[in-house]
Amino acid sequence: xxxxxxxxxxxPAAVVDAxxxxxxxxxxxxxxxxxxxxxxxxxxxxxxxxxxxxxTAA
Numbered sequence: 001x002x003x004x005x006x007x008x009x010x011x012p013a014a015v016v017d018a019x020x021x022x023x024x025x026x027x028x029x030x031x032x033x034x035x036x037x038x039x040x041x042x043x044x045x046x047x048x049x050x051x052x053x054x055x056t057a058a
Contacts, residue, residue, distance in 0.1 A: 017046055
């Protein structure tokens with residue numbers, strides 16, 4: 001499991017999402033070892049960004 005991210009995500013969810021999609025395309029959808037770890041960090045960053053954007057919008 002990934003460690004929590006510090007508060008105050010610097011990048012918008014859309015930017016992180018684009019990076020996740022590019023990673024999946026580059027690996028053909030296969031996530032192993034360091035690639036899997038990178039994906040999990042990006043996923044956690046995306047979740048936090050979405051939460052912060054929803055809080056800001058509310």
